[in-house]
Amino acid sequence: MSQLQPVLDEAISGLSPLETGVIDLFVNGVRVLGLPKSLGEIYGLLCISPEPLSFDAILNRLQISKGSTSQGLKFLRTLGAVRCVYVAGTRKDHFVAETELKKLVGGFIREELLPHLHSGTERLEHIDSIPQDPEHEHAAFYQERLSKLNVWHRRTEKFLPLVQRFFS
Amino acid sequence: MSQLQPVLDEAISGLSPLETGVIDLFVNGVRVLGLPKSLGEIYGLLCISPEPLSFDAILNRLQISKGSTSQGLKFLRTLGAVRCVYVAGTRKDHFVAETELKKLVGGFIREELLPHLHSGTERLEHIDSIPQDPEHEHAAFYQERLSKLNVWHRRTEKFLPLVQRFFS
DNA sequence: GGCTTTGTTCAAGAATAAATGAACAGAATA
DNA sequence: TATTCTGTTCATTTATTCTTGAACAAAGCC
Known part of the structure; x- marks a missing residue:
């Protein structure tokens, strides 16, 4: 036919x-x-x-x-x-x-961003598990930097839901 | 020496x-x-x-x-x-x-995202300049889609400053 | 001026990612 | 069951991007 x-x-x-x-x-x-x-x-x-x-x-x-x-x-x-x-x-x-921006953004976050973020979590945990020498000349500096990296990471985790909300 | x-x-x-x-x-x-x-x-x-x-x-x-x-x-x-x-x-x-997240995010937005966004603006202007046939079977559909694309674009423009603020 | 140190540029090569199309599998038809 | 239709998979090809290192400039030293 x-x-x-x-x-x-x-x-x-x-x-x-x-x-x-x-x-x-x-x-x-x-x-x-x-x-x-x-x-x-x-x-x-x-x-x-x-x-x-x-x-x-x-x-x-x-x-x-x-x-x-x-x-x-x-x-x-x-x-x-x-x-x-x-x-x-x-x-x-x-x-x-699909033209609901909400869904597109959600899908991209879920499929592309979250996997990378989780990978980052693991890498950060690995770093945090490295034994530090408190006597090291720069021990305080290292401590401060690692702390900062953890803050960045947590802030990024809080960021994604906000993005999702912005486009809803 | x-x-x-x-x-x-x-x-x-x-x-x-x-x-x-x-x-x-x-x-x-x-x-x-x-x-x-x-x-x-x-x-x-x-x-x-x-x-x-x-x-x-x-x-x-x-x-x-x-x-x-x-x-x-x-x-x-x-x-x-x-x-x-x-x-x-x-x-x-x-x-x-430089470890101020604010500056890093700002730099990335300025150097990487804004140029693409501006490129998008131009492309969108080009689309909007294409003459439409109001008698076309799907004229209303096209109108609605183009309008939606413009809304997406404007929302994205509003999004970047918000990102910048979130990381400050 | 010549020589060294320091860093940039850019053409060529290497590595990576994307697109292709042929072989394949599953499902409807007959 | 054989055949066609529809779509997927994946090894290969192609295109893109990244890295390299040699040639080059610029600036300080002797």
Whole structure:
């Protein structure tokens, strides 16, 4: 059926100026966050698409590989930046962008920032476990610095919930 | 004179467990921020050094190249994360880590985030300048999305000063 | 002026991260 | 069951970023 009547979504077609502009915006955006360009492309396209897009539609319109599309969508789903929606009359998955800033920020904190923060916690615990020589010439200095590092770390831990709240 | 009495700072010497631990912490830290590892090494070493370190001391103790040392220190200075201090009896520059979180955060915002944010402003202005067809089937949708992108952007602009304040 | 010390710059190489596409697996169709 | 459709995985290729070290400048010393 769908062979007799090709679905427009999946035809190879250029991007409109609007689409290009929005994709460009997000490609720039994900760079700041240290994420691959393809994520920005996919999210940007979905963000400005009035209708859910199929896997193939994304791949065709962005002219990127299956691998990038698959992995990009997978990661965007774990972030909560993209949702899979049911579309009648097709087996294919269809995707839409999640546009609640709250969720996007939450996903990024959860998937990207917290793991690093926890890694930092461990490293700090390791440092704190190193035996100190109280007779060392600079013992007081070391003590002060380690204390400062711990303060920084705790403050960062308090910071993330605040970020989350700011974008809610 | 200094040839007869070699300065300890510049002798090749291993790193103590404490130094290694702190460097490791910062190497992990700068990764989150999307900065090169060598920056973390240099800042970490300076951070846990009771005395100002010379260019050569940094290079020798970290076993990194002159290029990395020079560029790393240069960038850390523009961030305000490292200061050059005068040390009597030597021509060499000596460096110390800046440990006011406020300044570090401020430098990172100024040098890394604001340029990206401004780039985003321009991209958004470009999008907003694209002529819209009010008769388009999805005109209302496009309008709503563009409006949302502008809201996100303005909120992010308000966010940075808040970050700065939180770490002051 | 010549020589040494100190640090910068930048082209080339090394290391890392991202994108590709072919092989694969699962599920619907027939 | 065989076949097609849909999407995933992962080794390889490609692109990007980081590091290196040699050549260079600038400034002090003799």
